[in-house]
Amino acid sequence: MSGPAARQTRALPIPEGLEGQRIDQVVSRLLGLSRTVAAELVVAGDVTVDGAACASKSDRVSAGSWLEVVLPPPPEDVRIREAEPVEGLDVVFDDDDIVVVSKPVGVAAHSSPGWSGPTVTGGLAAAGYRLSSHGPDERQGIVHRLDVGTSGLMVVAKSEAAYSELKRAFKERRVSKRYRAVAQGHPDPLSGTVDAPIGRHPRHDYKWAVVADGKPSVTHYDTIEVFPGASLMDLGLETGRTHQIRVHFSALGHPLAGDLTYGADPTMAEKLGLTRQWLHAYRLEFVHPTQGRTVTFTSEYPEDLATALARLRADS
Template identity: 90%
Template sequence: MSAAAARQTRSLPIPEGFEGQRIDQVVSRLLGLSRTVAAELVADGDVEIDGKPCQTKSERVSAGAWIEVVLPPPPEDLLVQSTEPVEGLDVLYDDDDIVVVMKPVGVAAHPSPGWSGPTVTGGLAAAGYRISSHGPDERQGIVHRLDVGTSGLMVVAKSEAAYSELKRAFKERRVSKRYRAVAQGHPDPLSGTVDAPIGRHPRHDYKWAIVADGKPSVTHYDTIEVFPGASLLDVGLETGRTHQIRVHFSALGHPLVGDLTYGADPTMAEKLGLTRQWLHAYRLEFVHPTRGGTVTFASEYPADLETALARLRADS
């Protein structure tokens, strides 16, 4: 496939809320691109406003104007997916419509720009599983995701009917997703709800933050065990924003233990032997997409999280 054949053009109006913003910010937020990629598109003449090429990335936009963006071609590693076996990717359940897996840390849900490591979709393909052809090429069968640095349960659609129904169920918040997390300190109150919008970090493309024009994000939590300087939490999500749990608890002043990206104490992480955030998606419950009836899946903590938890308990 040639680069020219792979490129796509998107044309859309600028919403009211983007009045007066820079064009690179607008392109980034509307199309889900990094600010760096958006700026490069402007510099290459691939962004037009009302039919005229943008001159600089700092050009300000007016609500109601139409932008046209010629998107970059996908990286070559997205066009041919790796199908190498993935160590630690355990299949917990499998039928004609769905497959439920325990995703280990260090594995992405699907291929993406800049990621050359193992993926759930690639690991399933290597194991001989055929998944739904619905969805973008690099995300076929994927109805929800977990961060690379987060372990836990994922359901992947194998049939087209399952894909459509599960996507709808996640969108309508009919899927129960439960996480266990260890946060620094002791949240006050011990149980509560964080309702704060999340969007791209204003200065760092690789991070997310609570921002006024972000997407609605709601996290519920209960403290279930307390240690000196840390708390084990049971967390439920109403929404599924990128890094949602990590961002919300960082904003509360209680970053997840080991999450250096969002302000965790590196000394505590080293003491506990953690090289990632203490966060695990341990429970998943939903109505089976074709057979009906509620199905529930649970997963034990991976070894690195269990070891860190044992050290916290020993210190108590």
């Protein structure tokens, strides 16, 4: 039987853009770790700056300083560990290079610190799919993500060529992702573009917000159906920030129905039977990574969203 996995050390300079930031934020951003894991490493003494251990996760850093982080050991085989059937994970398309799924609500794209629930990668592994070996073990094959509370289409890479090409296509914004959402109220104008930067919420780590120093974020929207007190929207994203649609519509004063985290009316959510935001990734279009042809996939509304929409229409 093999011994425990060796811990790895990452060492790198702190770039100019992170001057004056908290050490837990710096570790999180540079190494792709969650803020919680980054803070735990600081507290455990596994983070040093210029050879000195950090006294607190809120220590501020200077650009050019030398950062060293002793990373937690990886799981022995995360793909085997997380392989678990996922109820409602619908395979829409499958060939030698890609698998397209319609993800149910309550399922993460992949495992991560703090998440012990079902995952797309685990569900596919349990169903016998072998995914690309590129990327960290827990994210192999993953080229984009959907929030746990958002349902809809995802493409996952099976071949190495597909992984590389799809990652490039998403980075270069050559993938068309369309969403449907129900927003409270009636946006004015009924069609338009929200161009507002998104970053961490200044007071709540679990939320995001429109902030001056956030990353550029662009959402295009069209109102396609109007109800008393709500609107069905068709949305396209130029960028793919975490919670982007939810944050942008909350900032407009029209939070998504059922999205209590971002200011939705709980009375309306209860009336519609919603326990999550009304948001569904219903259409995905891209050039097939190895065949060079444009492929388009669509996904029907899941039962909870269809029921809420039917109630809105009945009230009209």
